[in-house]
Amino acid sequence: MTHRPSSAGLDPTVADLLQRERARQYYTAKLIPSENYVSDAVLAATGSLLTNKYAEGYPYKRYYEGQQIIDPLEQLAIDRSKALFGAEHANVQPYSGSPANLAAYVALIDKKAENRRILALSLAEGGHLTHGHSVSVTSRFFEAHHYSVDRDTCLLDYDAIAARAREVRPAVLVAGATCYPRIIDFARMAAIAQEVGAALFCDIAHIAGLVVGGAHPSPLPHADVVSTTTHKTLRGPRGGLLLCQERWARAIDRAVFPGLQGGPHVHAIAALAQALHEAAQPSFAAYASAVVDNARAMADELLRQGVPVITGGTDNHLLLFDATALGCGGKTAAVAMDLAGLEGNANAIPFDTRKPMDPSGVRIGSPALTSRGLGLAESRQVARWIAEAIRKREEPAALAAIAEQVRDLMAAFPAPGFGGEVPDRALLGPSALGSGA
Ligand code: DSN
Numbered sequence: 001m002t003h004r005p006s007s008a009g010l011d012p013t014v015a016d017l018l019q020r021e022r023a024r025q026y027y028t029a030k031l032i033p034s035e036n037y038v039s040d041a042v043l044a045a046t047g048s049l050l051t052n053k054y055a056e057g058y059p060y061k062r063y064y065e066g067q068q069i070i071d072p073l074e075q076l077a078i079d080r081s082k083a084l085f086g087a088e089h090a091n092v093q094p095y096s097g098s099p100a101n102l103a104a105y106v107a108l109i110d111k112k113a114e115n116r117r118i119l120a121l122s123l124a125e126g127g128h129l130t131h132g133h134s135v136s137v138t139s140r141f142f143e144a145h146h147y148s149v150d151r152d153t154c155l156l157d158y159d160a161i162a163a164r165a166r167e168v169r170p171a172v173l174v175a176g177a178t179c180y181p182r183i184i185d186f187a188r189m190a191a192i193a194q195e196v197g198a199a200l201f202c203d204i205a206h207i208a209g210l211v212v213g214g215a216h217p218s219p220l221p222h223a224d225v226v227s228t229t230t231h232k233t234l235r236g237p238r239g240g241l242l243l244c245q246e247r248w249a250r251a252i253d254r255a256v257f258p259g260l261q262g263g264p265h266v267h268a269i270a271a272l273a274q275a276l277h278e279a280a281q282p283s284f285a286a287y288a289s290a291v292v293d294n295a296r297a298m299a300d301e302l303l304r305q306g307v308p309v310i311t312g313g314t315d316n317h318l319l320l321f322d323a324t325a326l327g328c329g330g331k332t333a334a335v336a337m338d339l340a341g342l343e344g345n346a347n348a349i350p351f352d353t354r355k356p357m358d359p360s361g362v363r364i365g366s367p368a369l370t371s372r373g374l375g376l377a378e379s380r381q382v383a384r385w386i387a388e389a390i391r392k393r394e395e396p397a398a399l400a401a402i403a404e405q406v407r408d409l410m411a412a413f414p415a416p417g418f419g420g421e422v423p424d425r426a427l428l429g430p431s432a433l434g435s436g437a
Contacts, residue, residue, distance in 0.1 A: 033365020
C-alpha cells in the first residue's frame, strides 16, 4: 500500500510538490508537538473513495440515500470512541478541533441563556484561539474571560483559578491547552466548575493519545463535554471528536449538524475508526509512555545545554524553551532549527513581552519522533542539535552539517505511512548550505 503521487495520475506540478513534501517529512525531525505520522492503514482510509459520499444526518437517520455502508461505518467510529475514552456519547463528525470547540459552546450555552460567559486559559499562557481569544468568533458569540498560570512557576494555580471562577461565574469553565507541559488536574477543575455552577468543558486535543494510552489522567467522567482533534497524539486523520455525558448528547449532535456543519467527511470518519482500533492495542500504551519519556529526555538535555525550559521540564509530550537565553527570538531560533532539519514552532512563553510573530519561545514535542521509534538517546541527540543550531544560526555551513546528520538519523528510523518505501533523499534539494540562507 503506497501513496506515491507520481503513480496516482497527478499532474506533474502537484506530483512534484507531493513527492518533495513526502521526502521532507521523511528526512526532517518533526518536532511540532501537534503533528504525527499516521499509519499506512489510516492514510489509505483517508484517501479512499468515501470522499465521494454525502451523509448529512446521523447513522440510520440520513437525508440522502446510499448509506448502507456509511451508517455502520460511522456507528463503528462512535462505538470505538465511546469504548476507548469511556464516554457515554460520541460525535465523530466535527471537521477539526476548532469547529468541535465551537459546537461544545453552542451546546452548553443555550441561545436564550443570559449567562454566556466562558472562562479559559489565555492564549498567551498556553490556551487556544477557540478558548475565547479576541480574534476568534468564540469571543464574538460568547463573553470570554481568562485565567492564567502562576507568574513564578508558570504552572496552573488551581486556587487562583477557583478565585477567578468565583469572580466571573462562568456558564462554562474550560480546561485544556495547546502549550502546557504539565499534568492538568481535571478532577480539581470539575470541583471548581461545580462550586460556581458551571459546566466543565475539557479540550484534550494535544493529550488525547496520552489519555487513552494511560500516560495522562482522563477528563472523563469529570467533564460535561470533552473535545479533541484526532490527528495529534491520537495519531489519526485530521478531524475532530466530541465526547459527552448522555444528558448533553442531543445538544451536541444538534450543534454539530445541522448547527455548524453540513455533510460529514466520511473518509476521515473511516480513518478515525481505524486509528481508534490502533489506539486500543496494548502497543499504544507503550507508545504513550515513550512519548513522555522522550519529551522528558529532550527537556533534560536542553537544560544541560543551558537552555531554560519553561516549568523546568515536562510531564507530557511537549516542552517550551526560552530562546532569548541563546541571544535571539523564538522565530529566529525556529527558522535556524528548520534549516538544520529540526522542525518546531515559535511560541510565546508565559507573560511574554515580545510580539506574537516573534515571541521568546520555541515549542517542541516528541509524538512524531516516537512514532518512528526514536528513543532516549536519539531524543537527547536531537536536543543537542537544537541548541547547536540556535547557537550557530548565522553559520549556514554548520546548519547544513546538522541537517545532514538529522537526515542520517531519520533514515535509520522508517516512518509510518510511507508503505515501507524510502523517499529519494535527492528530492530534498540543496541544504541550508546551498540556499544562501
Ligand atoms: N494548531 C494546533 C497546535 O499546533 O497546537 C492547535 O490547534
